[in-house]
Amino acid sequence: LIKHFIIILLSLFVFATSSIFSIVAIFLFNWANVLARDIAVVIFWISGFAISSRLLWFFAEGLKE
Amino acid sequence: MNFFSLLIVASSSFFLSYLLSKYFSVKMRKMGITGRDVHKKGKPEVSEMGGLSVFFSVPALLFLLLLLSDPLDERVFAIALSLVFVGLVGILDDIFGLNHKLKPTLIVAASLPLMYVLFERTSVQIPFAGSMNIGLLYPLVAVPLAVTTSSNFTNIFAGFNGLESGIGFLATSTVSLCALLKGEQGIAMLGLGIAFAFLGLMILNKYPAKLFTGDTGTLLSGASIATIGLAAGVEFAAIVVSIPAAIDFALKMQNRNPFKQRSSFGDTRINEDGSLSPPPYPSLAHAFMIVSPINEKSLVRMLLLTEFLYCAVAVSVQYFLLR
Numbered sequence: 001l002i003k004h005f006i007i008i009l010l011s012l013f014v015f016a017t018s019s020i021f022s023i024v025a026i027f028l029f030n031w032a033n034v035l036a037r038d039i040a041v042v043i044f045w046i047s048g049f050a051i052s053s054r055l056l057w058f059f060a061e062g063l064k065e
Numbered sequence: 066m067n068f069f070s071l072l073i074v075a076s077s078s079f080f081l082s083y084l085l086s087k088y089f090s091v092k093m094r095k096m097g098i099t100g101r102d103v104h105k106k107g108k109p110e111v112s113e114m115g116g117l118s119v120f121f122s123v124p125a126l127l128f129l130l131l132l133l134s135d136p137l138d139e140r141v142f143a144i145a146l147s148l149v150f151v152g153l154v155g156i157l158d159d160i161f162g163l164n165h166k167l168k169p170t171l172i173v174a175a176s177l178p179l180m181y182v183l184f185e186r187t188s189v190q191i192p193f194a195g196s197m198n199i200g201l202l203y204p205l206v207a208v209p210l211a212v213t214t215s216s217n218f219t220n221i222f223a224g225f226n227g228l229e230s231g232i233g234f235l236a237t238s239t240v241s242l243c244a245l246l247k248g249e250q251g252i253a254m255l256g257l258g259i260a261f262a263f264l265g266l267m268i269l270n271k272y273p274a275k276l277f278t279g280d281t282g283t284l285l286s287g288a289s290i291a292t293i294g295l296a297a298g299v300e301f302a303a304i305v306v307s308i309p310a311a312i313d314f315a316l317k318m319q320n321r322n323p324f325k326q327r328s329s330f331g332d333t334r335i336n337e338d339g340s341l342s343p344p345p346y347p348s349l350a351h352a353f354m355i356v357s358p359i360n361e362k363s364l365v366r367m368l369l370l371t372e373f374l375y376c377a378v379a380v381s382v383q384y385f386l387l388r
Contacts, residue, residue, distance in 0.1 A: 001357075003356040003357040004353055004356065004357060004359065004363075004367050006356070007352050007353050007356060007367070008367065008370060008371050008374065010352075011308075011309060011312055011349065011371050012371075012374060012375075012378075014308065014312055015305070015308055015375070015378065022193075022194070023193055026193060026194055034198065037194075038194070038197045038198075038199070041191070041194055041197075049311070049315065050315060053312045053315040053316055054315075054316075054319065056312065056316075056349075056352060057316055057319075057347045057352060060351075060352035060355055060356055061355065063355075063356040063357075064355045064356060
């Protein structure tokens with residue numbers, strides 16, 4: 001059961017990571033115009049999502065019995 | 066809107082959907098519209114197209130809202146119309162099996178009523194980033210893209226007893242609650258009515274299922290999340306409640322043949338103790354299966370718990386950061 005809860009926590013980690021990525025984009029592209037910053041936020045969010053969902057599977061395989 | 070109207074909408078939608086589900090569970094079997102429950106020993110035949118009970122609840126809800134409310138917002142009509150069109154696409158998919166290109170195209174066409182009523186809208190509210198102005202891209206690209214993506218996410222994140230109807234109930238009620246927090250009462254009423262229609266369907270769809278939702282149900286579930294989220298301007302909440310399905314989609318896309326995994330690797334196998342062994346490709350459900358033995362009932366509970374936590378995040382973000 002604990003391992004199943006770890007997967008739930010890892011799936012919440014996907015949202016947390018992609019949100020952190022987009023917040024980083026807001027600070028990194030603070031100098032740019034609004035459109036460029038918004039595009040950067042979306043790209044960073046999707047990148048964070050793809051990386052962390054891959055990590056979720058990587059950790060799940062590590063926990064395999 | 067008062068509590069009494071909300072109670073009437075929720076209870077009538079729930080009972081109508083439940084009675085329709087009971088009817089369809091018998092009728093579909095007689096008509097031979099059934100599917101194999103591959104996660105049970107003996108793979109029993111189960112009636113298909115249970116999503117029809119939600120499909121027929123939508124016009125009934127609209128009629129009820131016309132009786133209960135003052136002049137209804139045009140966005141409520143647009144949501145209902147788009148959902149009816151998406152439901153028709155689901156029916157065609159269940160009967161004829163639409164291909165992976167035609168289905169999204171038809172769903173884009175189904176979102177036309179919503180594109181029309183949201184034509185003046187140009188911005189999305191994002192926490193910390195504030196208002197994101199995307200101009201004409203909102204009605205012309207974001208609306209059809211959101212409806213198609215959300216519908217296909219929920220269509221893919223399915224296949225276990227009670228999962229589809231449970232996700233439909235949790236996600237739609239959460240987005241409707243966020244709409245209510247934003248003061249969009251008409252949209253929230255329709256949304257909560259649809260959520261309770263999914264709950265009525267869940268009684269027959271839960272483990273052990275007597276009725277599958279079919280593509281009619283899964284497409285309607287995703288379309289409900291997107292249309293209510295867009296129409297009420299709670300897009301971020303709609304995105305957050307879709308994340309478990311999006312994780313599942315992202316994992317499945319990492320495979321070489323993303324749309325042919327079942328034909329390439331086969332179905333999940335059932336072990337002697339009732340636990341499930343997944344085929345060798347990544348998905349969110351498979352992540353639960355590989356870490357420790359789990360049966361179908363517990364797996365659905367875990368997936369619904371994940372969805373519930375995301376729903377809690379969506380309501381919290383809407384309440385504390387976007388109100």
